[in-house]
Amino acid sequence: MRIPEIMKNRMSLSFEVFPPKADKPLEPLLEVLEKLYAQEPDFISCTYGAGGTNAGRHMEICRAIQESGVTQPLSHFTCIKNTRDDIRRQMDACLSLGIDNVLALRGDIPKGMEGTGGDFTHASELISFLREEYGDKFVIAMAGAPEKHIEAQTFAQDIAHLRMKQDAGADFIMTQLCYDTEQFKRWLSDIRTAGIHIPVDVGIMPVLNKDSVIRMCLGTNGCSIPRELAELISRHYNDSEEDFRKAGIEYTVKLVYELMIQGVNGIHFYSLNRAEAVLEICDACGLTFRK
Numbered sequence: 001m002r003i004p005e006i007m008k009n010r011m012s013l014s015f016e017v018f019p020p021k022a023d024k025p026l027e028p029l030l031e032v033l034e035k036l037y038a039q040e041p042d043f044i045s046c047t048y049g050a051g052g053t054n055a056g057r058h059m060e061i062c063r064a065i066q067e068s069g070v071t072q073p074l075s076h077f078t079c080i081k082n083t084r085d086d087i088r089r090q091m092d093a094c095l096s097l098g099i100d101n102v103l104a105l106r107g108d109i110p111k112g113m114e115g116t117g118g119d120f121t122h123a124s125e126l127i128s129f130l131r132e133e134y135g136d137k138f139v140i141a142m143a144g145a146p147e148k149h150i151e152a153q154t155f156a157q158d159i160a161h162l163r164m165k166q167d168a169g170a171d172f173i174m175t176q177l178c179y180d181t182e183q184f185k186r187w188l189s190d191i192r193t194a195g196i197h198i199p200v201d202v203g204i205m206p207v208l209n210k211d212s213v214i215r216m217c218l219g220t221n222g223c224s225i226p227r228e229l230a231e232l233i234s235r236h237y238n239d240s241e242e243d244f245r246k247a248g249i250e251y252t253v254k255l256v257y258e259l260m261i262q263g264v265n266g267i268h269f270y271s272l273n274r275a276e277a278v279l280e281i282c283d284a285c286g287l288t289f290r291k
């Protein structure tokens, strides 16, 4: 079943992985994928490096997920350094492998570059292009930032741009990580008021390690760390990483519940290429044996 139809019937469950570097073996990630398949996710997405730096590996992973026969891949794709012809070539390659879900992104502009270096400046243009060229062949997801995209001047402008992506033909929203559930609630209400009616799939970054939470929130995404999470990070846990991980998993489970009751249409775990923690969280949230 196509992803938006699944989301119309019930909340979806999905995972995100990233491809290994060119000189690293694929097998460890394939083993992680095997463990994730056991959860019967509705799809597994694979990230795409700036300028297609990992395009080959990215396709290998999408292909492996497709060939598993257990679930469907969703391929991230960006405007960075991609011309119309580059996009056609990569999208045709996806379709030839049966991969027909894509997350259409602008991509983060690499350091030292002024714009995307490709034919499109914003994700909305990529989405329009995909719809014009391929009709309904692809399910197209778009990114959304519940705390506002870091470059946007105001929430209103960012939401107007989200509306443009929906109107260009996107089928559902995949969100940036967001630990501030009150802000998430306001954003959900504001996008609905702005006429954005497509399903929302919320991105969950499990809290497993202090440094990575700080890096993910403050390093690139400009996401806030609410008081409860800040307290968690400040505690010593007798310098035990394992004790912090336990507390972080409990925090993440609570976060998932708080987002579920807001009526999101899907839960998307950033697995960081490790299966154990997300599977533990799924279990604790009752996301096991859902079907």
Ligand code: FAD
Pocket: 046, 047, 048, 049, 050, 076, 077, 078, 103, 104, 105, 106, 107, 108, 109, 121, 122, 123, 124, 143, 144, 149, 150, 151, 152, 157, 158, 161, 165, 174, 175, 176, 177, 203
């Ligand atoms: P856009 O929708 O183009 O928005 C970018 C900024 O421009 C926003 O501030 C927006 O308000 C503004 N804007 C949009 N349209 C206009 C307009 N017409 N005029 C003026 N301003 C406008 N990056 C990767 O490189 N690879 C990945 O695999 C990847 N995966 C991701 C997965 C998820 C779930 C998410 C949420 C993000 C992911 N990213 C990835 C990061 C993403 O590429 C960045 O957040 C990027 O900075 C913006 O992408 P976008 O598609 O939201 O861009």
